[in-house]
Amino acid sequence: MTTTTPSKLERILAAGHFAVTSECGPPRSADPEVVAHKAQMLADFVDAINVTDNQTAVVRQCSLASCIRIKQLGLEPVLQMVTRDRNRIALQSDLLGAASFGIHNVLCLTGDHQSFGDHPNAANVFDLDSTQLIQTVKMMRDECKLLSGFEMKDCPKMFIGAAENPFADPFEIRVSRLAKKVAAGAQFIQTQCIYNMEKFKKWMQGVVDRGLDGKVAVLAGLTPMKSVGMAKYMKSRVPGMDVPDDIIKRLAGVPKDKVAEEGIKICVEQIQELKEVKGVRGFHIMAIEWEEKVPEIVKAAGLYPRPQV
Amino acid sequence: MIIAKPKPIEEIIETTKEFKKILVAGCDGCVTVCEAGGMKEAQIVGSALRIYFKQQGMDVKVDEISLTRQCDRPYVAQLEEKLKDYDAVVSMACGAGVQFLAEAFKDKPILPGVNTCFIGVTEAKGEWTERCQACGECILATTGGICPIARCSKRMSNGPCGGSANGKCEVNKEIACGWHLIYERLKELGQLDRFERPTSPKNWNTSRDGGPRKVVKEVSQL
Numbered sequence: 001m002t003t004t005t006p007s008k009l010e011r012i013l014a015a016g017h018f019a020v021t022s023e024c025g026p027p028r029s030a031d032p033e034v035v036a037h038k039a040q041m042l043a044d045f046v047d048a049i050n051v052t053d054n055q056t057a058v059v060r061q062c063s064l065a066s067c068i069r070i071k072q073l074g075l076e077p078v079l080q081m082v083t084r085d086r087n088r089i090a091l092q093s094d095l096l097g098a099a100s101f102g103i104h105n106v107l108c109l110t111g112d113h114q115s116f117g118d119h120p121n122a123a124n125v126f127d128l129d130s131t132q133l134i135q136t137v138k139m140m141r142d143e144c145k146l147l148s149g150f151e152m153k154d155c156p157k158m159f160i161g162a163a164e165n166p167f168a169d170p171f172e173i174r175v176s177r178l179a180k181k182v183a184a185g186a187q188f189i190q191t192q193c194i195y196n197m198e199k200f201k202k203w204m205q206g207v208v209d210r211g212l213d214g215k216v217a218v219l220a221g222l223t224p225m226k227s228v229g230m231a232k233y234m235k236s237r238v239p240g241m242d243v244p245d246d247i248i249k250r251l252a253g254v255p256k257d258k259v260a261e262e263g264i265k266i267c268v269e270q271i272q273e274l275k276e277v278k279g280v281r282g283f284h285i286m287a288i289e290w291e292e293k294v295p296e297i298v299k300a301a302g303l304y305p306r307p308q309v
Numbered sequence: 310m311i312i313a314k315p316k317p318i319e320e321i322i323e324t325t326k327e328f329k330k331i332l333v334a335g336c337d338g339c340v341t342v343c344e345a346g347g348m349k350e351a352q353i354v355g356s357a358l359r360i361y362f363k364q365q366g367m368d369v370k371v372d373e374i375s376l377t378r379q380c381d382r383p384y385v386a387q388l389e390e391k392l393k394d395y396d397a398v399v400s401m402a403c404g405a406g407v408q409f410l411a412e413a414f415k416d417k418p419i420l421p422g423v424n425t426c427f428i429g430v431t432e433a434k435g436e437w438t439e440r441c442q443a444c445g446e447c448i449l450a451t452t453g454g455i456c457p458i459a460r461c462s463k464r465m466s467n468g469p470c471g472g473s474a475n476g477k478c479e480v481n482k483e484i485a486c487g488w489h490l491i492y493e494r495l496k497e498l499g500q501l502d503r504f505e506r507p508t509s510p511k512n513w514n515t516s517r518d519g520g521p522r523k524v525v526k527e528v529s530q531l
Contacts (some may be wrong), residue, residue, distance in 0.1 A: 084463070088510060110463055110470055112472075113463060113472075115480050116480075124463070126463050126464050126465070127513065128510050129466050129467050129468070130465075130467070130470075131507050131508070132466060132467065132508070132509065135507060135509060135510070136510070147510060163471070164471070165472075168469070168470075168471040168472065168473060168474065169475055169476070170476075170489065173469065173492055173504075176501075176504055177469075180504070180505045181507075183506070192471060239472035239473075239474065239479035240470075240471040240474065
């Protein structure tokens, strides 16, 4: 298997292993410990750790600084970048800075609209969109050029990721849109959290039918439910989320002190089931402010120990 | 056309209350069509100001007029004689008209009477919606005649994002998802192949990002 970058995540996928990634959200403060603490919890149980970029348009410690911190701990970061807050000058500059620290994975996103965040009056940028950021990273890596055409001496070696939401409406667009991101240069995909397994499988079938599974590694996104309230909130308030009533019913059907445990159980069952789905190449476990549960999930799902490549 | 909406009368009172002779100047162009700043709306503002000043026991003269256009010098010049009788003007035109009056009459305060909103259309009676952000490089030929810059909240070139549902934007369920509309229209036109072709980064230099803009048609300058 040939790889295009020094990324460990890419090597694991190329070797045919299921990849496991997780993410850590930086704090809304200058605290130097939070990211390091979360990353160390995940260290032995995942292949790479995403750092979110001001997710839900709420100001947090920056993704790049946090990724450098994770890298310096000897771990593998995935730099999430949204196009909402920075234009093509700042994005390319940050990519160069990241590469200079040996960060070799990037997840290209457009980002949540600022009206959802803590600064709804902010101006937005959206100079590029996610697909164009993918094109940009690819051009920087493969042609060793900036968007301006300027030729660089050392180009950033980035394994290029993107997100996809198999559940967004209309459903018929979703495979097509993945195809577009793949055409732009996406090599791995981390999906929106999956709760509706039937719909996900239908999407995945569409991906396989188009032969896209041979071109891009799909990591199935999973977020364990902590409570019934969380499930209801995700269903009704989070754009693009598809939470079937069965999940809410199952969580509501156990005693209150067992709900979190049930949430973990659902997540583990999902991973087992998804291992059998053609085209699924790994798992992206987003335990929101619940990172300490990731080791338990990874172990229970039979994904531990992580392969050494 | 340019769509505007009248400023709250309290705000106009606040900016005019130091003056004794006020002319409210409507514009017969776009703002008349979108019912924000034509003669009719100038008269409404004029009446409201007269009532307010009278209630306050203030002796203020308020009159109305409407110009054919406030964005063309010959029409603006028609105000020259008349303005000698006034010490301030409330312009009911778009921001371009307000500024053009201010440039023409340097010694007179020119106060805005409307908030200029966008380039749009009459969607229904009493309802106007945005269609164009004047980016200076029209891409409608490739997007089924629907503009993603004006109609996607993230002005994505390769939308839709993952947040739209039932054809509505994640920002607000009242807003149609521009990319949903584009997709449906491309399908109708048999041009769905365009949807999967990544669109490269746009040149925003022709938009406001390139600084204040100018259009020159040399043949008209002769």
